[in-house]
Amino acid sequence: MTQITDRQLRQVRSEAPVWAAPMAGGPSTWRLAAAVANAGGVGFLAGGMVSAQRLTEDLRAAREAAPGRTIGVNLFVPEPANTAIPAQDRSADSDARRRRAEQVRQFRSSLLTPAEQAGVTLPEMTDLDPDAMDDWDAKLDAAVAESWPLVTFTFGLPSREVFERLHAADCTLGVTVTTPEEARAALDHGADLLTVQGPESGGHRSTHHPAATPPTASLLELIAQVRDAVGTDVPLVAAGGLMTAEDVRRVLEAGAVAAQCGTAFLRADEAGTNPVHRQALDASAAGTAFPTTALTQAFSGRWARGLENAFMRTHTDAPAAYPEVNVLTGPLKKAATAAGDPEGTNLWAGVGVAQAQTGPAERILRTLTP
Ligand SMILES: Cc1cc2nc3c(=O)[nH]c(=O)nc-3n(C[C@H](O)[C@H](O)[C@H](O)COP(=O)(O)O)c2cc1C
Structure with missing residues (x-):
């Protein structure tokens, strides 16, 4: 020590x-x-x-x-x-890594339709590197x-x-x-x-x-x-x-x-909180929207707490695979942010958000x- x-x-x-x-x-x-x-x-x-x-x-x-x-x-x-x-x-070449790649592949499949609707292309499996440094x-x-x-x-x-x-x-x-x-x-x-x-x-x-x-x-x-x-x-x-x-x-x-x-x-x-995140925090603090926070793996493949939104509620099956899921959901989060849509991107916040x-x-x- x-x-x-x-x-x-x-x-x-x-x-x-x-x-x-x-x-x-x-x-x-x-x-x-x-x-x-x-x-x-x-x-x-x-x-x-x-x-x-x-x-x-x-x-x-x-x-x-x-x-x-x-x-x-x-x-x-x-x-x-x-x-x-x-x-x-x-x-x-471990079993853990093979299982994880399969879970990421399945999660990627579940995002294909949302990606098409948002007009974005998801990264290929080969772009998703668990060993990114x-x-x-x-x-x-x-x-x-x-x-x-x-x-x-x-x-x-x-x-x-x-x-x-x-x-x-x-x-x-x-x-x-x-x-x-x-x-x-x-x-x-x-x-x-x-x-x-x-x-x-x-x-x-x-x-x-x-x-x-x-x-x-x-x-x-x-x-x-x-x-x-x-x-x-x-x-x-x-x-x-x-x-x-x-x-x-x-x-x-x-x-x-x-x-x-x-x-x-x-x-x-x-x-440097982005405008979509900031507006959602404003609404949560004012009591007009986003009343709750919750834990999710959907945005990044690691558990994180944010204002509960539609993306979190829809994708409860996201695997524990950071940074692959973070990279995979990148274009969707970016498109939602650009469109001013707080339901489609991460809005990180702790349980005390109403007092921010x-x-x-x-x-x-x-x-x-x-
Ligand atoms: C938007 C956001 C981004 C965060 N990014 C990091 C980070 O990069 N590194 C880190 O150690 N913790 C990060 N955290 C967690 C904080 O270090 C800290 O544990 C947390 O904010 C404390 O809870 P509170 O948000 O209720 O104050 C982040 C928290 C938030 C809200």
Whole structure:
């Protein structure tokens, strides 16, 4: 187990115990990260599904706009780098992989008619690669070369070598966990801190095994379970449904050092939330549409929580196959977004969505600070 150093802890300490959650797919702009950091919180960039070059440029922009403040970077762990999946299940000719390809093929067939109706062409099976790397190596190289102060991993657990290499470059390293077992494994690999993600969370659940059913114990229960498993010395950052200063106070009292808030910042002025998503969030907050959130695998092949819409209700048979399903549904999501249709694209949001505020991130951060 790695002991977090005083210097590392200073890097992640902030005036406000609030971190802006990394939100891939648009919402986490460098402007949002800088605004949250300048307001006294920890700003975050979402490094999943963007190139290493774009991420590096965004981080430079955020650091320039928020000098001396902490800006974290979050990376998706691609399947070939995810040690939580047994090696035999990761090999291309394994039974698990063959079954998965068949499920993806069937799901693709079920999307052919919707694709025709939307006037889009679905990717071929050969375009759907379970081993897609998401520019992982280049992102790690950039983290080392530029000594990124705070890096967190989601969707799995990288090897000990990755932790050693980034530690040598002075990075403080976190892992998002959804169970006490994942917490223990993350510390064993060298994590300095843990982001404890409860089922209330918007967006993807970070179960380390992609086919795992996400646990349902509440965030407060999970914090207690993780505390029991790893003790009280490990900094825990709590995530899931934290929308008010009172919510944040509760997780701090439960032993977290900070709250990681996503949905609370989705409607912020600086967020890059696309207009269709934003309008649906507005309607949900106003009580005029999208009253509920639900978990789905339909959009990406990984469990994620969003405003419940027609696509989710129709495609309950989507397989656990990220990133293939994410790529497969790409043209449909893009067409729905372009057409202004909130029923056909992912509208990620947590259970507290009705309390999400509009306005500058600085003001939202103040409403979250106990
Ligand atoms: C739109 C959206 C995108 C997200 N993208 C990421 C991501 O790229 N990486 C990550 O670790 N977590 C991601 N999350 C999950 C957040 O880190 C966090 O766990 C969650 O937002 C907390 O729940 P809340 O939304 O109720 O605050 C995302 C959440 C949302 C709402």
